[in-house]
Amino acid sequence: MRILHTMLRVGNLEHSIEFYTNVLGMRLLRQSDNEEYEYTLAFLGYGDESEEAVIELTYNWGKSEYEHGTAFGHIAIEVDDAYQACEEIKSRGGTVSREAGPVKGGTTIIAFVKDPDGYSIELIQAKS
Incomplete structure (x- = not known):
């Protein structure tokens, strides 16, 4: 599966x-x-x-918005460098809702962006 x-x-x-x-x-x-x-x-x-x-x-067709509810969290995407990814996303017109930095209580570098419908996408920096 x-x-x-x-x-x-x-x-x-x-x-x-x-x-x-x-x-x-x-x-x-x-x-x-x-x-x-x-x-x-x-x-x-x-x-x-x-x-x-x-x-x-x-x-x-004809439906322009949805309620997101409280169950859905985010989609996660691995990136090589979360700091650089945020800068590239902003330069392309994207919205960064949480700048790159360590996750609270940890060391993994993450960031969040929003898509046009407001869905959250987490960027997780690959571990070297």
Whole structure:
């Protein structure tokens, strides 16, 4: 068994695809419309779906926002250098909600960014 994808509902698919590709450096792997049920799916990731988990963005036509609730926390992405990643994300128009630094009570370097729908993405610096 393996994890295939994490699905997020988004209010503006084009804006979200732009964020995940241009700000976080993922690739749009595939996209499809379902005319009968009025939704579009877009799958994005850093590698091929056959080998890596990806993000599925679901846009329900005409729905522009969602309540996040209290159960979902964040998506985590490993980066080589969290400080540099934050600077690159800001230079590409992304929002850093917690600058890079040690996790409270530990030494792991983390940061948080927000996607266009307000979902949190944790950047975790790779251990050398």
